[in-house]
Amino acid sequence: MKYSGLIFANLFRKKLRLLLTIGSFAVALMLFGFLAVVKEAFSGGVSIAGADRLVVINRTSIIQPLPISYADKIMRIPGVKEITHDNWFGGVYQDERNFFPQFAIDVERQRQIYPEFAIPDEQWQAFKQDRQGAIAGAATAKRFGWKVGDRIPIKGTFLPGVWEFNLDGIYHGTRQADDETQFWFHWDMFEEKVPERYKGMVGWYTVRVENPDDSLKVAKAIDAEFSNSPYETHTDTEKAFAAGWVKQFGNIEFLILTIGGVVFFTLLLVTGNTMAIAVRERTNELAVLKAIGYSDRFVLLLVLTESLVIAAVGGGLGLILAKGFTLLGDPTHGLLPFFYLPGIAIVAGTMAALAIGIASGILPAVGAMRMRVVEALRRV
């Protein structure tokens, strides 16, 4: 492009100012990237939740259990295809800071209900035959350096004692947002070791329906089946359940949007001011360009292009830094189920940076476009 020399020469006119403006974009977009990572960590489960899965919990609260006998009754409800159950374990591995979710699972039906978790068949078979066996998510295994065959001691919290597990397999998520931090072991073992008052009880059920369109109808039928019983149920789609879980942490999305909005608005003011100064300093030069035959439109596009180049370089740098940061690994050591910068956030960040680039450049650009050569030259 024959005008690139002119554009870049103008950009590098004040190197420190250029550096600081690009830096403003980079810091703002890096922060945007971090916020997007946190938002994804909280709400990623909602977006990937199975459309054909329902979660059945105790109507009082998820920490109240449900009888194992409900499984057969739920299976008889029309529209239900499969069912499995889980119990929260909440143990500690070596140190309380080493948090990761542990579940006692229904080994027979786990894979049918959660096909998104991929495990080599031989590992799964070994796990099935090992009552003390366990399966860990790839993220958790990597975090603690576990290998298949390792012995994993986990200290109970609300259940007494140290529980020893054999790591029989490691699962991987088949999608980027799949949670790879979980730790599964046999519900039978859990049932065997828990005190009498917990026996015959599960934490929650996960139900797979025949037709996702019937999810609400099936959910109502399940809750109706157990109404007025000692253990009334509350059934929701997995998506709604995940969204409700996120809401327990407060309105994360609003918080993130507010912080992001303030950051971008400040960025707009800073870059808008910078561009205005940059154009004002060059009034004379822009007037000369017009005098020798450059059109008003060219001058408008010249100023806007400079603004956009700054936005693209600074914004791109910020997003690359944010992406690089996520690739270094989860600094919360597993507190967040997902830790990655989603592609949609990169696209949104790029669009936001370019939009700010245009918004900050448009007023000075229009001013330069409308500037009358005679008046501009007279001012010098």
Place this chain on the structure above:
Amino acid sequence: MRVDGRNGNASLINVRGLDKKYYRGGEEIHVLQGLNLDVEQGEFIAFMGPSGSGKTTLLNLLGGLDVPSAGSITVAGDEITHMSRSKLTEWRARHVGFVFQMYNLIPVLTAFQNVELPLLLTKLSKAERRKHVEIALGVVGLSDRMHHYPRQLSGGQEQRVTIARAIVSDPTFLLCDEPTGDLDRKSADEIMELIGTLVKQYHKTVLMVTHDPVVAQRADYTLHLDKGALVESGAIAQAGGGGR
């Protein structure tokens, strides 16, 4: 050159009944009043007059940078006074070369890049542009300074680069607004020598505003702006009256 408006429309530049009024603080300032001028190809004309007499205003009108309140300007058959702003911009690129008192070079571009600016608007290839720029810088004697930035050049050299920028696209005429106003006598003489060469050797038409009578003497004609009208002197006085 004539200032009586009786030369028909055969000249390169025909100015007829040119009026320019300004309004400042509610007061009307009549800068130019019914001004006539005919300029032939290859003439070198100097405009003189006290500050505020309208010299620069006249130059701006002739260069299509400003529009008159009344009257017409025709250059090489094109009546520019009724052109739209965008048409005037295109017209300037083809027909006018500007030389300013303060040089007005882009400080972040080299001499070569500054001179190349008007050519970027043409369809010339990069190689063709390079050839034209090298020729223009050669004409002004700055072939060895083409990769210098304005800050690395003296005032006289900067003005030479401005002249090279003005001639590189071979415009119909050059407008010079106090081209030596910011230079010492020696540099001013060199610049006037160069402008004289452009007129004599390359048959360029040059219209120049100056305060300096010594500089004005270099022109074929000196016209004084008085009460918004042009009064001929210089060549007329020497020739005993009448136009060339």
